[in-house]
Amino acid sequence: MIYIGLTGWGDHPSLYMPASAGRDKLKDYGSHFPVVELDASFYAVQPVRHAEKWVNETPSSFKFVIKAYQGITGHQRGDIPFDSKEVMFKAFRASLQPFIDEGKLAMVLLQFPPWFNCTKAHVDYLRYCQHMLSDVPISLEFRNQTWYSPIFRKKTISFMEHGQWIHSVCDEPQAGEGSIPIVPVSTNTKATLIRFHGRNMHGWTRKGNGDNWREVRYLYKYNEQELSEWVGIIRELQQQSKDLYILFNNNSGGDAAHNAKQLMQLLGIEYEDLAPRQLDLF
Template sequence: MIYIGVTGWGDHDSLYAAGTSPRDKLKEYGGHFPIVEVDASFYAIQPKRNADKWVKDTPESFQFIVKAYQGMTGHQRGDIPFESKKEMFDAFRLSLEPFQKANKLAMVLFQFPPWYDCKRENVDYLRWCKQQMGDIPVALEFRHQSWFSPQLQDQTLLFMKQEGWIHSICDEPQAGSGSIPTVLYPTNQKKTLVRFHGRNVHGWTKPSEGNWRDVRYLYKYNKKELEEWVDRIHQIRKESESIYVLFNNNSGGDAADNAKQFINMLGIEYRDLAPRQLDFFS
């Protein structure tokens, strides 16, 4: 099965009727896509009441990809509001329980920062992370090119396969050491994640100052670029049962439109989405 969606549900204006309350957007989102990435969990470990609401607001078959908290992936600078890494991981796992009980947790995404390079202490930390997450499906996305250098790529992929990590395959700008190539190699027979970040090299390399999100993911995929990925998705499906595709190119509001375009190009029709509200004046 191929599941297609976008990252977050609050900023995709093309999906919602004018005046839609932020509290109701996820309900509406579930009428368009079968999966979503939860980004709020990256900035703070979410209280269970939030996850309970999100579970109730979505169809029975809906799936969430929950992004790991920034303190777990080394993004957070300064003090972390936990006495230990173990306590932090315990709190994060507890926050996932509503998704798990509803059978709506597709995976947790560990996305590591551009400065997280391939060295022994980082490999050891990845092993520790996997142990802490137990049997929860976990995806791994790198941002430092060293993991996929010619001399280390095979070892990286073998490590991910042996440790049980789901490979997060990326389409992103090729902008030096702070980006990774597209490596079409599933490391998990059941699940593979594909994330479209756009190809805006200028935005990708812009220093992380001010509202950098306004430019980093400013990109609209054209038909030819998506057609290339139709073949790639079919290739990946030969080795992985379910493919989860997320469009993250939303600085200009293009993610939802590109996701719908890609669904049509793949000839997919999702039959168990939420009912959509009718807007007779659109």
């Protein structure tokens, strides 16, 4: 099956019913798409009560791609707010339980930063991550081109295949070492992840503090030709994995939802098990 959705459910005004005034954003979101990337888990390990709430607000067939906590992937500035890495991993793993219990965990996404290059120390750390999260499906996304350089590409793919990592295939600006090319290869027969980050070269390489840089980085609207070029790739990946999860991350200009629905049309997809649309009567 192909699951198409967005990264986060809070920044897509076109999806929300006016009558709800945005109070039920996840419920409204679930009437449009069958999967979402949970980003709140990146900024803090979420309380179980939050997970229970999100699980209860979505249809039984709904899936979550849960982004790993930033302390796990090395984005954390300063010391992690845990006594040890082991405690951090255990806390994060515990936060996943409600999703697992209801069959709504598609995978955990480990997205590593641009400085996380292909070295033995980093490969060893990936093995450690997999050991600490051994009972959940994990997808792996790099932001450093060395993993797919001519001398390492085959070894990177082989490493992911042997470890049954779910490959995160990315569409993003080709901005040198701090970005990766499109590598349309599945490394897990059960699932493959595709993430559309946009192609805003200026925004991708922009330096800055705070959240403003994110507003520029993901400001991009895919045109129909660009999405059409992906249809063949998606069909090929369908032959390699049972399920494909496709997420649009070009949220800054409100384009992600529109592009996701465009791709659904190009692929001839109509979902039947979505949440019922709320009627805007007043």
